[in-house]
Amino acid sequence: MSSRWGLWVLAVLGVLTGCADRDRPAIADGRLTATPGGVDFQRVAVFDGREAEVVLRNVGRSRIIVDEAWVEGPAGAWQVDFTHEGPHSLVPGGDCALRVRFTPQGEGALPATLVVRSDSKKEPLIRVRLQGMGVDAWARVTPRKLDFGRIEADSSKTLSVSVTNPTDMQVEVTPKLVGADKDEFSAAPLSLGPGEQRELPITFAPKRVGGKQVALAVSPCRGCSDVAVQVAAEALEQAVVAEPPVLDFGSIPVDKDRVLQARLHNISTEPVTVTELTLAGKDASFSHGPSGLPLVLAPGETRAWDIRYSPGHMGPAEDQISFRVESKRHPTTDVQLRGFGGAAELCVSPLTHNFGRQPIGSKTAVVVNVKNCGASNGGPLTIHGLEFHSLDGHPDSDVQFNVAPLTLPHRLLPGEEVNFKVFFEPSREGAAAGRLVMTTDVYSGETTELDFTGNAERHAPCQVAITPAAVDFGTVAPGYGAVLGVKVANTGADLCAVKNIRLRDDGGGVFSLPGGELDGLVLWPGDYFSLMVAFLSPAGGGDFTGALQFEQAEPSNPLLLVPLAAHSQATCLVASPRFVDYGLARPDCPPAPREVNYINACRAPVTVSGVRIGAGTTDGEFSLNHTPGTPFTLDPGDAFTVEVGYEAQVFGLNLSPLFVDSSDLPAPVLVPLIGESSKRADKTDTFIQQDGSKVDVLFVVDNTASMVEEQPRIVSAMPAFAEAALAKGVDLHVAVTTTGIDTATDACPGGAKGGEAGRFFPADGSRPRILTQNTPGLASVLQQNVNVGQCAAVEQGFEAVRRALSPPLVSGADDPRTPEPNDGNMGFLRDEAALVVVFMGDEDDHSPDSVDTYVRFLQTRKGEYQPQRMTIYAIAPTDAGCPTSGGSGTRYAEAATRTGGEVLSVCSADYAPLLRAVANKAFSAQDRFPLSEQPDASSITVTVNGAPTTSGWTYDAVTNSVVFSSAPAPGAKVEIYYRRACR
Structure with missing residues (x-):
């Protein structure tokens, strides 16, 4: 809407310029005039504006001053202003101008009056009529x-x-x-x-x-x-897109071809012109038909072009087609082409399977094998889908079969295979049939059909007994694990189906099933099975709960839960071994009892208030043969031993917890007891021959007063041992401790007053305590470390070793029970290294527990019945004796014999040849393999790396070992089969 400048109104008197300022005669008066008849703005659009000037003229005889001007009329429609700043003093004939603006705020006539005030005495106010009409004018x-x-x-x-x-x-x-x-x-x-x-x-x-x-x-x-x-x-980003952007033709035989369509989709709302199709020509195996271009793709339209792949060579092929599009941003739209010359071949087994008659509520599995059995250059095969359909007249939603989840798509290269389980899980009585449709990209056909049948029978509801009702792991030290068991027995008179046996709550990952989850089992009346449940304590310890679930064919109580509980914290009592495995036994030939030793590894005494066997899979299978009377107080460093028997009367796997209540713990210390009873009389012991490239050697030197003659010989013989070890080029750790447990006198060297109690010598750290092949002057330092003095009273070599290789010494840089700093043995024992212990003394061992207890302790450090992993040697008294020896070293001899080692006479004047022989044996492959059970000697057969070996070995009944005349090569797998005989 435009505005117009309006009327110029001129007075009828003569023209004078400006508003003059002159003296006014006293006897005269000025007179002000304006436009006669007023001003008419006529029609103006609403909200638009129009302006006009009104000229005020002094027609009197004297000067006049115009004071102000205003408009009386509709609010907001009229506005008046002087065109020049005042003062507005008009001499006779002078004039001034007013600017009047009309801005109608509504429709219709909007009259008003312009009022001007002056100092004229006769006519101080003059009025000028204003007219205007508002017109509603807008687009x-x-x-x-x-x-x-x-x-x-x-x-x-x-x-x-x-x-x-x-x-x-x-x-x-x-x-x-x-x-x-x-x-x-x-x-x-x-x-x-x-x-x-x-x-x-x-x-x-x-x-x-x-x-x-x-x-x-x-x-x-x-x-x-x-x-x-x-x-x-x-x-x-792009108006025309390729769908899909990549055409993958898959694997095609060289003499065949496949046609796929390249599609262009105009995803915009504007037509787009496609002018040209070109093939890059990287591989002549690809081609296309007539393009039909140029053409216009309408908004939302999709067009397709045939692209052919006919492999002209084996192996992968790649190319690209490009569509030229009228677009400033993306003038071409590309489609990548891929193919593989040579087809995969699909082999599936079985294609059909009959699950037979199964109880309602059961879950029975069959493993389906899918293999890409094409040639090595035949290309990959991809499984895209697995879907079941009903074949027995029931809807697919009621199919009685299902398949274990398989991550799809699953790609198989030539020769690769995958197994998955198909389950028959009937919920209704009668025959059932289903078809598994497998979708692949195999050239011979995209779908393969596998047919499954079964028949469901109705049986009485399950009656099961679960023992124990809850699994309590007691206390397990942080970072360690334990295994207990659960037994499920069918106590009813009919079949019982159980399934989906798994952890319902793994306690945040601390509980697990070592044998894996069980899909389903059918138990006949009186049948049972056992499974292991494991607990692995995190480093931070804590309290943990979980749950093991069973589903049974009992509609009123289909879900059975077994609570799991465990506590973990550092313990004063350290058990050795941490678990007892009796292996395979027979009811008519139960295994020998085993011992568990407990040592107080804390600085303060603890009170042992109870020793008991907790609830297990079968109560009564394990028994306490020998235990100390409780309660009693165990001082720091003291130990006690518990003897546990296994009856082996109940066939199958049996597990129970051995609990010891200690005053420092809210839950008892756990040692799992594991045994398996079988009707089978045969057994196979398996060994892997090692090369002795990493060995941890611990010398245990007698430091009693009677070692006056023998100790200098030991010192002088150490260079021979060091030279032999270095000549073998082994990765060596070597340390020394004494047979002393209790402190004796300040005269004893090493800072422990003769009572090292397993701490490496010297306990005060005055010399390196753990030596390696890289230790400067190895022979000299070793000579100094075996010079342990003669001040202790009792030889307890076995007990010293047990303490040396038990917490807190073996795992700590400092023994918290002693005032000496940094006297721990941490860093000596390596998981990957073999362990050799060499006892050196003029008298037999007097440790408190049996030889079996100590041998089993050492075997558990490296693996029971693996002689190449742990061997005991001894320089000790033999039956021949000599004036300076104290009787025969029968305990040392027994330990050495049971581990494939040897006892060498302490009476020799020169120990160098003996230590050199020990070094050569310790760092060489083993030729003696002790058996885990007493055999019927006539039944022994030996295989090395799978090949029967009928010569080059003999059975040594005294040591219950198979001895090779020439040691098997490093890495060889030695298997010794025999029929077990009762001992």
Whole structure:
């Protein structure tokens, strides 16, 4: 709407310039005149404006001052101002101008009066009539919504709104864009004459990809309120896309071909022209048919072109087709082509399976093997889908078969295979049939059908007994694990099906099933089975709970839960061994009792209040043969031993906890007891021959007063041992301790007063205590370390070794029970190294426990019945004796014999040849393999690396060992089969 400058009103008197300021005669008066008849602004659009000047002239005879001017009329429609700043003093004939503006706020006549005040005495006020009419004149805007659709970025699209002026006056239309993306839109204002209709163009030219946040506000006249126009728009990265972007033809025999379609999809809302199709020509195996180009892809349209792959060679092939598109941003759309010359071959077994008659509620599995059995250059095979369908007239939702989850797609290279389980899990009586449809990319056909049948029988509800009702692991030290068991027995008179035997709650990962989950079992009346449950304590310890679940065919109680509980913290009592495995036994030939030793590894005494066997799979299978009376107090470093028997009367796996209650713990210390009773009389012991490349050697030297003659010989012989060890080139750890447990006198060297109690010598750290092949002057340092003095009273070599290789010494840099700093043995014992213990003394061992207890302790450090992993040697008295020896070393001899080692006479004048022989034996492959059970000697057979060996070995009944005349090669697998005989 345009505004006009209006009327210039001139007074009828003579013309003078400006508003003059002259003296006014006292006897005269000024007179002010204005436009006679008033001012008529005529028709003005509502909210538009029109202005006119009114000239005030002094027609009197004296000067006059114009004070002010105002308009009396409708509020907001009229406004008056002087055109020049005052003072407005008019000399006779002088004039001033007023600017009057008419801005109608509504329709119709809007009369008003211009009032001017002056200092004229006769006529101080003059009035001028003002006329004007407001006319409703504004443009109409349609539509109120613009949708630019989806266009490619870097292109543009223009839409318009129609603006109409229905009035007889000119109007001005002003568009405004608002929103975060307004910079990608443009529009310009325009003027409409009376009755005119025009299009107001709005252009969308996106640079950024994505939906746009923008709106259009159109002002239909000057001063009018905006008219809102909704705007929808989206910018695409690419208007024409390939679907899919890669055509994978899979594996195709060289003499065959496959046609796939390359598809272009116009995802925009604008037509796009495709002008050309080209093939890169990287591989002649690919081709295409007539292109039919150029063509126009309508908005949303998809077109397809045939692409052929006919392999001209074996192996992978790649190429690319490109479509030229009229687009500034993406002038081409590419499709990658892939193929493989040579087809995979699918082999599936079984293709059919009959599960037979099974109880309702059971879960029976068959393993299906799928293999890519094509040639090595035949290409991969991919399994895309596995889906069951019913074949017995029932809907697919009621199919009685299911398949274990397999991550799909699953790709098999030539020769690779995968196994998965198919389950028959009947829930209704009668025959059942189902078909498993396997979808693959094999060239011979995309689907392979596997048919399964079964028949479900109804049986009485299950009656089962679960022992124990809850599994309690008591206390297990942080970082250690333990295994207990659960037994499930069918106590009813009918079949019982149990299934989905798994952990329902693993306590945050601390509980597990070593044997894995069980899909399902059918128990006949009186049958039972046992399974292991393991607990592995985290390093931080804590209290843990979990649950083991069983599902049984008992509608009123289908889910059975066995609670699991465990406590973990550092313990004062350290058990050795930490578990007892009786191996395979027979009811008519139960194994020998085993011993468990407990040592107080803390600085303070503890009270042992009870020793008991807790609830296990079969109560009564394990028994306490010998235990100390409780309660009693165990001082720091003291130990006690418990003897436990295994009856082996109940066939199968038997597990029970051995608990010891200690005053420092809220739950008893656990030692798991494991045994298996079998009707089988045969057994196979398996050994892996090692090369002795890593060996930990511990010398245990007698430090009693009687070692006056022998100790110098030991010192002088050490260089021979060091030279032999270095000559073998082994990765060596070597340390020394004494046979002394209790402190003696300050005269004893090493800082422990003769009571090292397993600590490596010297306990005060005055010399290196753990030596290696890289220790400078190894022989010299070793000579100093075996010079342990002669001050102790009792030889307890076995007990010293047990303490040396038990917590807290073996795992700590410092023994917390002693005042000496850094006197722990940490860093000596390596999991991957063999262990050799050499006892050196002039008298037999006097440790408190049996030889069997100590031997089993050492065997558990490296693996029971693995002689190459732990061997005991002794320089000790023999039956021949000598004046300086104290009787025969029968305990040392027994330990050495049971581990494949030897006893060498302490009476020799020179120990160098003996220590050199010990070194050669310790760092060489083993030739003696002790058996785990007493055999029927006539039944022994030996295989090495799977080949029967009938010569080169003999059975030594005294040591219950198979002895080779020439040691098997390092890494050889030695298997010794025999029928067990009762001992």
